[in-house]
Amino acid sequence: MTSVIGLRRGPKGAPRARSLGDRDVAEALAVCATDPVGSALAAARLVQATRTGLRSTGGVAWGYPETGPLEAVCWAGANIVPVVPAAADRDAALAAFASAAERHGRRSSSIVGDRDAVLALWALLRRAWPEAREVRDDQPSLAIGHDPVLAADPAVRRATPDEFSVVLPACVRMFVEEVGYSPVSGGGRAYEDRVRSLIAEGRSFVRRGTGDGAAPIEFKAELGAVTPHVAQVQGVWVDPRLRGRGLAAHGMAAVVRLTRAQVAPVVSLYVNRYNERALRAYERAGFEQVGTCATVLF
Structure with missing residues (x-):
């Protein structure tokens, strides 16, 4: 069932979004298909909804305009992901999504996606939401x-369930380096469950250390979002003691080959512009820039 989410405040006739239901998912996916790489995070949740329904996805989806064919969509779950194609009325769509987000309340840890859409949405939301912890406004979006x-790298392979105890610490170390705090410090099990699920689904890749004194995990990466068209890589990490030896570039080459053979034809990721070492590694592996993302962290 589709319902309307109006502006909490604002003049009559201001842009309005509608809350999408299961019957809207196919149309929302068609909007995402205009930019399969840029919309991968949102599209992956919508693909899940085609199998199990939107209620099972842990988030909600909004559409613009209020009535008629969809021009733009916005996913709001652990992340807020606006998807606003070039043909859409961008200003009106983002104003509608900002109003919906204000009404929904800040329950997400970030706003992420196309840089122009993310920064414009945050400019509208910051009047009502607490200040962001960090704004990363230049993240090249890469694809191959x-x-x-x-x-x-022939040693890179899918992790197995019995390796959870060594994969989890590597994932936590990566998260702390990238975001600045531990995802398991609050005592909840959500992050552990996520790592366990990625391993079980064959979306976790590792290179194990060998020999005495070797790091348990030397390289790792996960497919954080998967659609029939694109698999987005997240959580790329090399043990600090081994950096500068080419493990990331050859490891990502292995991830790309395995993913394209069995998951999706295009592999994507986004990375901070200042992370020059990572950018060089991804370029060596064959990735090319196809856009620019931004992330607002709370």
């Missing part, structure tokens, strides 16, 4: 739709 020329 062919097998890398660079040799794939």
Whole structure:
């Protein structure tokens, strides 16, 4: 069932979003298909909804305009992900999503996606929401739709469920380096469950250390969002003692080959512009920039 989410405040006739229901999912996915790489985070949740319904996805979806064919959509779950194609009325769509987000309340840890849409949405929301912890406004969006020329690391493979106890600490270390705090410090099990689920679904890739004194995990990466068209890589990490040896580039070449063979034809990721070492590694593996993302962290 579709319902309307109006502005909490504002003049009559101001832009309004509607809350999407299961019958809207196919149309929302068609909007995402205009930019399969840029919309991967939102589209992955909508793909899940086609199997189990929107209520099972842990978030909600809004559409613009209030009535008629969808021009833009916004996913609001652990992350808020606006998807506003070039043909949409961008200002009106983002104003409608901002009003919906104000009414919904800040329950997400970030706003992420296309840079222009994210920064414009945050400019509207910051009047009502607490200040962001960090705004990362220049994150190249990279993709590869062919097998890398660079040799794939033969030691990189999918993690197995019995390796959870060594994969989890590597994931936590990566998260702390990237975000600045531990995802398990609050005592909840959500992050652990997420890591366990990614392993079970074959979306966690590792290179194990060998020999005495070796790091349990030398390289790791996960497919954080998957659609039939795109698999978005997240959580790329190399043990600090081994950085500068090419593990990231050859490891990502392996991830790309395995993913394209069995998951999706295009592999994508986004990275902070200042992370020059990572950018060089991804470029060596064959990734090319296809857009620019931004992330607002709370």
